[in-house]
Amino acid sequence: MTAMSLAKALSNAATGLSAVARGTGVVSDNLANIQTPGFARREMVLQARSLGGNGGGVRIDNISRVVNAGLLAEQRLAGAARAEASKRLEFLQKVEDVIGVPGSVGGLGEALTTFQTRLLDASGRPEDENRLLNLAQSAIELTSRLNTVSDIVQTARTDADAAIALDVKTLNDGLARVAYLNRRISSVGSQGKDPSPLIDERQAIIDQVNVIVPVQEIARGAGNVALFTISGAPLLDGTKPSQIEFEPAPRLSAELSVENGSIGSLIVDGKVLPASRMHFFSGGTLSANFEIRDHLGPQIQQELDSFVLELHDRFADPTVDSTIAADALGLFVDGGEPATSEKMKGLAARIALNPVVDPSAGGELWRLRDGLGAYEAGPTGDSSLLIGLENALSRGRVPPAGSVFGENASLGRRLATLESRVISRRNSAETDSALKNSQADAISERFLSDGVNSDAELQRLLEYGQAYAANARVIQAIDEMMDQVLRW
Incomplete structure (x- = not known):
């Protein structure tokens, strides 16, 4: 594997860890504010990141508020x-x-x-x-x-x-x-x-x-x-x-x-x-x-x-x-x-x-x-x-x-x-x-179900945990490779 390939893999894993950390924080905020008046569910928006004209991981584009204006x-x-x-x-x-x-x-x-x-x-x-x-x-x-x-x-x-x-x-x-x-x-x-x-x-x-x-x-x-x-x-x-x-x-x-x-x-x-x-x-x-x-x-x-x-x-x-x-x-x-x-x-x-x-x-x-x-x-x-x-x-x-x-x-x-x-x-x-x-109860129930869903947030948290483990393994593998290269 070339040095450029290692750099791209490291960039992918590092930006992935950063996105996971931020995403975990978004999920935590959603769960902590599930009963807070006026709070709207947050979603993290990611975009592909370019490194030297090639793929270089992901970047956080923004944290968006998710509100159904018509239902509100x-x-x-x-x-x-x-x-x-x-x-x-x-x-x-x-x-x-x-x-x-x-x-x-x-x-x-x-x-x-x-x-x-x-x-x-x-x-x-x-x-x-x-x-x-x-x-x-x-x-x-x-x-x-x-x-x-x-x-x-x-x-x-x-x-x-x-x-x-x-x-x-x-x-x-x-x-x-x-x-x-x-x-x-x-x-x-x-x-x-x-x-x-x-x-x-x-x-x-x-x-x-x-x-x-x-x-x-x-x-x-x-x-x-x-x-x-x-x-x-x-x-x-x-x-x-x-x-x-x-x-x-x-x-x-x-x-x-x-x-x-x-x-x-x-x-x-x-x-x-x-x-x-x-x-x-x-x-x-x-x-x-x-x-x-x-x-x-x-x-x-x-x-x-x-x-x-x-x-x-x-x-x-x-x-x-x-x-x-x-x-x-x-x-x-x-x-x-x-x-x-x-x-x-x-x-x-x-x-x-x-x-x-x-x-x-x-x-x-x-x-x-x-x-x-x-x-x-x-x-x-x-x-x-x-x-x-x-x-x-x-x-x-x-x-x-x-x-x-x-x-x-x-x-x-x-x-x-x-x-x-x-x-x-x-x-x-x-x-x-x-x-x-x-009528108010029915609409409120629909609005709440469209907002923070604790089951969905916990599922997302589990996915972030899996992504964290995968990116961590990539970094560990790159570290081991670099050790071998340096020993040669």
């Missing part, structure tokens, strides 16, 4: 949809829990049934003051639960408002970080260094942004990327990201709404984003929080207020209690005043028992039997008013003006309709959430 886009879209559906379901489940389902303990249905039962008990023994006291207490409990449901709905709207502010901050911070990483990746790449770790970090940041607002990632020159919402609104295209602002409210009530300008809207690059353009930011947690604050919450509040207005009107009817005049205070009051359709918004939060029959407020229990406007107590055995009150509760009635209900129904039936709507929305949200979870 699918995973992001599915992840944002999962987060949006989860937010919506969480709110509707909370509302269903506090309103209750038919037959549940602690719900509105139980409170209304108890109130009706106490009316029947009192009408059977109108002279029994304990039964009148139980009736008053059941009325207070009913109004208290209505107040609680309204409070929980408005608290959920307030929480959603605060979550919008947090989403906006996270979104701005994420976009600023992506812009910074764009600059760093461009700089590192121009120096001939490997920017892969920075690209991994950028991918993880974009994944976080995507949960808030699903994004399209578009490649630009020098390793940079631009980000747009799915509907095409620019978030980052260049060196400066869009600036998004939002001012949360300290506490929301039913009277506060985006329609009357009393709560905040998104401000994008100094311009208020109208409701008609909110679809540009749809699909993630940001749009879910806006939906809870501006649509789902007010919708449920309006249904509660409609129910409470009907409860009020049934017991403020002079044909039921002849001792009260039209527009006078009935059994239930709105902050010390009669409830009206014009001031219905937020009524469920304000409804209370009329103080004239509330013992804790100095009221007199006999008025439940003899009339709210009676000058003095009547015969203790007269149950006609109590029977009239129970009939007012149970007979069918057309809903008052401004109500979201349309059919003629008893108050119990009206509450059943409200419960049914809440349950239907929760069921729909639960089905949607389960579907979105299933």
Whole structure:
């Protein structure tokens, strides 16, 4: 064997050992980062090396990141949809829990049934003051639960408002970080260094942004990327990201709404984003929080207020209690005043028992039997008013003006309709959430299988071990040959 042949063989073996060492490091990185967010599988790219016009082993061309861009886009879209559906379901489940389902303990249905039962008990023994006291207490409990449901709905709207502010901050911070990483990746790449770790970090940041607002990632020159919402609104295209602002409210009530300008809207690059353009930011947690604050919450509040207005009107009817005049205070009051359709918004939060029959407020229990406007107590055995009150509760009635209900129904039936709507929305949200979870899981599984596969990496590691042994044997053989040549 000539000296040139020995040199070529030695070069082949030496470059092979170098490639094996680098390849082993790539496999180790892949296995160590298999659960690291944003990490993409690395592959070593080799090219034949020329030595004097002839083969001279291999050289490492680059270490490439292996990412299926289409699958990554699918995973992001599915992840944002999962987060949006989860937010919506969480709110509707909370509302269903506090309103209750038919037959549940602690719900509105139980409170209304108890109130009706106490009316029947009192009408059977109108002279029994304990039964009148139980009736008053059941009325207070009913109004208290209505107040609680309204409070929980408005608290959920307030929480959603605060979550919008947090989403906006996270979104701005994420976009600023992506812009910074764009600059760093461009700089590192121009120096001939490997920017892969920075690209991994950028991918993880974009994944976080995507949960808030699903994004399209578009490649630009020098390793940079631009980000747009799915509907095409620019978030980052260049060196400066869009600036998004939002001012949360300290506490929301039913009277506060985006329609009357009393709560905040998104401000994008100094311009208020109208409701008609909110679809540009749809699909993630940001749009879910806006939906809870501006649509789902007010919708449920309006249904509660409609129910409470009907409860009020049934017991403020002079044909039921002849001792009260039209527009006078009935059994239930709105902050010390009669409830009206014009001031219905937020009524469920304000409804209370009329103080004239509330013992804790100095009221007199006999008025439940003899009339709210009676000058003095009547015969203790007269149950006609109590029977009239129970009939007012149970007979069918057309809903008052401004109500979201349309059919003629008893108050119990009206509450059943409200419960049914809440349950239907929760069921729909639960089905949607389960579907979105299933889709996201399936796509994530495909994405992970396309990423770091531990079995494949271990197989590659075994191949590198075999290549290392083969190259080492070549070098050993050349060493032995050189020893023989030198001895001659």
